[in-house]
Amino acid sequence: MSTSTNAVSEAQAAVETNLIERVLASFDDTPDTRLRELMQSLVRHLHAFIRDVRLTEDEWSKAIDFLTAVGHITDDKRQEFVLLSDVLGASMQTIAVNNEAYGDATAATVFGPFFLDNAPEIPLGGDIAGDASGEPCWVEGAVTDTDGNPVSGARIEVWECDEDGLYDVQYDDARVAARAHLYTDDSGCYRFWGLTPVPYPIPHDGPVGAMLEAVRRSPVRAAHLHFMVRAENLRTLVTHIFVDGDPQIAEGDSVFGVKDSLIKRFDRQAPGTPTPDGRDLGGRVWARTRFDIILAPAGV
Ligand code: BEZ
Numbered sequence: 001m002s003t004s005t006n007a008v009s010e011a012q013a014a015v016e017t018n019l020i021e022r023v024l025a026s027f028d029d030t031p032d033t034r035l036r037e038l039m040q041s042l043v044r045h046l047h048a049f050i051r052d053v054r055l056t057e058d059e060w061s062k063a064i065d066f067l068t069a070v071g072h073i074t075d076d077k078r079q080e081f082v083l084l085s086d087v088l089g090a091s092m093q094t095i096a097v098n099n100e101a102y103g104d105a106t107a108a109t110v111f112g113p114f115f116l117d118n119a120p121e122i123p124l125g126g127d128i129a130g131d132a133s134g135e136p137c138w139v140e141g142a143v144t145d146t147d148g149n150p151v152s153g154a155r156i157e158v159w160e161c162d163e164d165g166l167y168d169v170q171y172d173d174a175r176v177a178a179r180a181h182l183y184t185d186d187s188g189c190y191r192f193w194g195l196t197p198v199p200y201p202i203p204h205d206g207p208v209g210a211m212l213e214a215v216r217r218s219p220v221r222a223a224h225l226h227f228m229v230r231a232e233n234l235r236t237l238v239t240h241i242f243v244d245g246d247p248q249i250a251e252g253d254s255v256f257g258v259k260d261s262l263i264k265r266f267d268r269q270a271p272g273t274p275t276p277d278g279r280d281l282g283g284r285v286w287a288r289t290r291f292d293i294i295l296a297p298a299g300v
């Protein structure tokens with residue numbers, strides 16, 4: 001922890017604090033009080049950072065170049081600002097602030113940049129894989145509220161990467177694969193075929209990747225399967241499940257998304273083991289997991 005602001009003379013400290021006061025005052029007439037609070041707090045923290053590290057002009061210029069590069073690589077398919085927020089832990093901190101634990105409701109985690117709104121609907125027991133390659137994985141569970149009541153008709157969105165660690169949107173063609181939505185049945189249950197998740201790197205060929213490399217951090221995420229669950233009068237849940245035993249969990253998830261309660265057993269099944277729905281997998285290895293989901297009430 002730096003104490004370098006203490007190292008400056010009283011006269012210098014007065015120059016610096018006087019500037020902060022004038023910048024803060026420039027926001028005093030903001031009619032939107034929340035906007036005023038946000039801007040003034042941002043100014044306080046930004047100036048505290050600059051003073052704490054005694055930021056050089058060259059470092060500030062490099063920071064601006066970095067943010068410019070983040071902007072330049074961002075388009076409707078590549079969101080480098082989201083990646084930056086993720087690797088700085090800002091996404092997970094915002095989730096923590098906005099999804100306080102409620103009873104035994106399932107924990108939320110990072111959304112990531114690969115969700116698509118219009119994924120195809122599959123029936124219960126359907127397969128989300130499409131053309132994506134990977135080991136088949138049977139996923140099942142029930143959705144309940146925090147009083148244990150089944151939630152029927154909950155909309156469950158699921159998405160994941162293929163066995164090469166790529167989401168469909170990362171290919172140059174227009175494929176839609178390894179994503180779908182389905183609805184819980186009358187007893188709140190759901191089931192589908194997905195792919196056994198594998199660890200993969202977040203996109204690291206841009207400025208965020210260069211930053212990770214400079215600080216010797218890995219871009220790899222622990223293996224996971226994304227869920228978003230929506231039901232009337234209940235808090236929308238954005239989460240993933242992680243694979244128990246994945247070494248990447250101990251090595252660290254590049255976006256800090258792992259929570260112990262979201263680590264699930266994925267039981268590998270020997271070739272020829274009968275499948276839950278009688279599907280013939282032609283002698284392939286497959287896996288199965290269970291994820292019971294508890295939704296908090298809306299607005300808590
Ligand atoms: C993802 O899990 O899809 C993801 C999350 C954060 C950054 C990049 C990817």
Ligand code: FE
Pocket residue numbers: 112114160161224226
């Ligand atoms: Fe992901």
